[in-house]
Amino acid sequence: MNLPNDAAGQEDVRAIISRHAHREGALLPILHAIQADRGWIDETAIRTVAHALNLSRAEVHGVVSFYHDFRTRPEPRPVIKLCRAEACQARGSEPLAEWAQSRAGDRVAIEPVYCLGLCSVGPNAMLGDDVHARLDQASLGALIEAL
Amino acid sequence: MRILISDDALAIACGADRVANAFAKAAPDAEIVRVSSWGMHWLEPLVEIELDGTRTGYGPVSPADVPAILDGRGDAIRIGDVAAHPFIAAQTRLTFARAGRTRPLSLDDYEATGGWAGLRAARAMTPQQIVETVTASGLRGRGGAGFPAGIKWKTVLDAPGARKYIVCNADEGDSGTFADRMLIEGDPYLLIEGMAIAGLATGADTGFVYVRSEYPHAIAKLEAAVAASRAIVAPFRIEVRTGAGAYVCGEETSLLNSLEGKRGEVRAKPPLPAHQGLFGRPTVINNVLTLAAVPFVLAEGPQAYADYGMGRSRGTMPIQLAGNIRHGGLFETAFGITLGELVDAIGGGTESGRPVRAVQVGGPLGAYFPPALFDTPFDYEAFAARDGLIGHGGVTVFDDRVDMAAQARFAMAFCAVESCGKCTPCRIGSTRGIETIDRIVANENRLANIALVEELCETMKFGSLCALGGFTPYPVLSALHHFPEDFGLKDAAE
Ligand SMILES: Cc1cc2nc3c(=O)[nH]c(=O)nc-3n(C[C@H](O)[C@H](O)[C@H](O)COP(=O)(O)O)c2cc1C
Ligand code: SF4
Ligand code: FES
Numbered sequence: 272m273n274l275p276n277d278a279a280g281q282e283d284v285r286a287i288i289s290r291h292a293h294r295e296g297a298l299l300p301i302l303h304a305i306q307a308d309r310g311w312i313d314e315t316a317i318r319t320v321a322h323a324l325n326l327s328r329a330e331v332h333g334v335v336s337f338y339h340d341f342r343t344r345p346e347p348r349p350v351i352k353l354c355r356a357e358a359c360q361a362r363g364s365e366p367l368a369e370w371a372q373s374r375a376g377d378r379v380a381i382e383p384v385y386c387l388g389l390c391s392v393g394p395n396a397m398l399g400d401d402v403h404a405r406l407d408q409a410s411l412g413a414l415i416e417a418l
Numbered sequence: 419m420r421i422l423i424s425d426d427a428l429a430i431a432c433g434a435d436r437v438a439n440a441f442a443k444a445a446p447d448a449e450i451v452r453v454s455s456w457g458m459h460w461l462e463p464l465v466e467i468e469l470d471g472t473r474t475g476y477g478p479v480s481p482a483d484v485p486a487i488l489d490g491r492g493d494a495i496r497i498g499d500v501a502a503h504p505f506i507a508a509q510t511r512l513t514f515a516r517a518g519r520t521r522p523l524s525l526d527d528y529e530a531t532g533g534w535a536g537l538r539a540a541r542a543m544t545p546q547q548i549v550e551t552v553t554a555s556g557l558r559g560r561g562g563a564g565f566p567a568g569i570k571w572k573t574v575l576d577a578p579g580a581r582k583y584i585v586c587n588a589d590e591g592d593s594g595t596f597a598d599r600m601l602i603e604g605d606p607y608l609l610i611e612g613m614a615i616a617g618l619a620t621g622a623d624t625g626f627v628y629v630r631s632e633y634p635h636a637i638a639k640l641e642a643a644v645a646a647s648r649a650i651v652a653p654f655r656i657e658v659r660t661g662a663g664a665y666v667c668g669e670e671t672s673l674l675n676s677l678e679g680k681r682g683e684v685r686a687k688p689p690l691p692a693h694q695g696l697f698g699r700p701t702v703i704n705n706v707l708t709l710a711a712v713p714f715v716l717a718e719g720p721q722a723y724a725d726y727g728m729g730r731s732r733g734t735m736p737i738q739l740a741g742n743i744r745h746g747g748l749f750e751t752a753f754g755i756t757l758g759e760l761v762d763a764i765g766g767g768t769e770s771g772r773p774v775r776a777v778q779v780g781g782p783l784g785a786y787f788p789p790a791l792f793d794t795p796f797d798y799e800a801f802a803a804r805d806g807l808i809g810h811g812g813v814t815v816f817d818d819r820v821d822m823a824a825q826a827r828f829a830m831a832f833c834a835v836e837s838c839g840k841c842t843p844c845r846i847g848s849t850r851g852i853e854t855i856d857r858i859v860a861n862e863n864r865l866a867n868i869a870l871v872e873e874l875c876e877t878m879k880f881g882s883l884c885a886l887g888g889f890t891p892y893p894v895l896s897a898l899h900h901f902p903e904d905f906g907l908k909d910a911a912e
Contacts, residue, residue, distance in 0.1 A: 296659075299662060299676065357778055358814045362769070384632060385593065386632065391738075404431035
């Protein structure tokens with residue numbers, strides 16, 4: 272595999288690429304792995320990936336920017352993804368989200384997510400891979416406090 | 419003593435792991451068995467205590483209830499025989515036959531409950547015979563469009579090509595739906611068996627399952643199940659892929675682009691995926707529930723499946739009762755049950771105890787129905803005849819506090835955020851739709867702006883390449899037509 276000169280400090284990215292490069296349609300698995308590893312996908316990583324997969328930088332950029340999951344900026348704060356889709360709306364997610372935003376302040380990021388597949392027990396939230404159901408101010412407040 | 423507790427993500431989100439830990443501490447000699455969920459979500463965490471071969475259910479259980487349950491008290495949350503619960507007894511569970519009853523990753527449990535019988539039957543048939551069997555069952559795609567599965571498979575079987583693919587659509591983006599998630603988490607081998615049968619039927623040796631990233635539990639279970647069953651389905655092989663948070667990637671051609679590592683833009687058809695799908699090769703793309711229905715069809719014969727249902731909607735549909743509903747969860751039943759029976763008789767009305775005002779059927783692209791339309795039978799054609807759709811079978815209930823203009827605005831906003839950007843009516847029209855609804859609510863040129871929304875919806879319906887732009891008018895116009903008072907109109911005639 273040819274690597275660009277400016278890819279110093281990209282050993283982890285290169286290791287990820289070589290783990291996945293043999294797969295059909297390797298780009299998304301690679302981007303997921305980079306984000307899991309580093310929390311976001313920076314410009315240098317994009318360049319390294321583009322070079323390794325024989326794509327243009329613009330192509331990889333286009334893919335990264337298309338998907339809501341991929342971050343092109345670091346998020347240093349802990350993130351709570353609060354479901355804002357219809358079934359959770361029907362169970363009070365909108366006023367709860369507003370409350371959570373003010374409670375979290377600048378310390379915790381409250382991000383919207385559209386459905387977690389727990390639509391009969393909302394309002395629901397996800398922290399990393401952990402899921403939480405039947406949230407109200409008390410239980411969501413406790414989650415925010417614990418972060 | 420055996421203690422059965424689900425390890426489904428919903429049960430865990432409701433505290434099942436904490437309850438399991440509490441039992442492990444309080445009853446160190448008991449065997450704690452993590453099973454799939456029965457799908458009675460209002461009762462999760464649901465616990466079954468098995469003593470001398472008799473199971474007694476309790477729910478919803480919190481860690482504080484554990485001592486009372488072990489002492490034989492806990493009357494307030496005792497359910498008794500879970501299988502005999504009216505919510506379960508009233509169902510026809512073909513696809514979810516194992517729900518609540520088996521350990522999701524146990525190959526022994528799967529075998530002991532008829533697992534792999536469909537695959538064995540398929541191995542004794544020619545590809546043509548398998549396709550004919552699926553066609554004769556009347557099975558239609560459960561992802562939303564309701565396209566006959568057998569016809570799709572036949573197209574791929576007849577398509578020339580040395581390499582073909584089976585792609586399972588587990589993107590399940592619709593709000594109000596969770597059956598794919600429950601199936602994958604609760605009975606992953608059933609999906610794997612269905613995919614292997616599809617492979618035999620069409621000559622495909624590779625399968626991909628595209629699971630949305632919001633389902634980490636399902637992804638982990640499926641990966642474990644794929645690894646454990648590799649030898650059983652070989653030479654067919656399956657790979658699990660993770661989505662990246664784009665709703666439109668549930669659309670089949672967008673999903674294929676995403677699997678190829680591209681932007682999830684929708685492709686124009688033709689070519690059909692069945693002719694030129696993944697990497698340009700003939701591809702079957704089916705929803706989780708479609709593929710999971712296939713082992714029953716092969717094992718029991720097509721007529722056994724087709725005997726259920728009405729009209730051109732054959733078999734059963736795993737319906738998902740969601741939102742503000744007292745008895746939410748998974749209700750698998752033959753097509754033909756009415757919306758009112760589902761919401762009132764089975765769902766028990768709203769959880770808040772307030773009157774039901776609106777029900778959205780079929781996810782974010784589905785219409786809002788008022789109680790006046792509760793006599794609509796659950797059937798593809800019957801819903802279409804009332805300007806609605808059943809989609810993936812999600813039923814989301816709202817009480818009388820809902821603001822239908824806000825719901826219409828949300829539908830437009832969701833379309834604007836999730837649009838793949840390819841068509842102007844979807845990309846731009848949805849944003850104009852938001853602004854126009856805001857003006858209606860603010861009573862700026864109300865009647866003219868209502869006419870403008872209707873016009874925008876027409877343009878979106880006919881000028882969009884896929885159902886994201888094309889069907890967003892369903893929730894918008896149904897809200898406007900059935901609930902005109904929320905838009906500042908006195909009645910529908912205005
Ligand atoms: C915007 C959009 C989102 C969709 N999302 C899903 C989805 O999450 N899951 C699914 O199975 N089908 C989804 N579909 C339908 C698929 O395009 C396709 O019809 C389906 O995967 C075919 O499988 P089936 O015939 O087994 O239903 C979506 C369609 C559109 C237009
Ligand atoms: S309707 Fe919207 S999502 Fe569908 S292809 Fe057009 S722009 Fe993309
Ligand atoms: S709508 Fe919130 S989990 Fe589905």
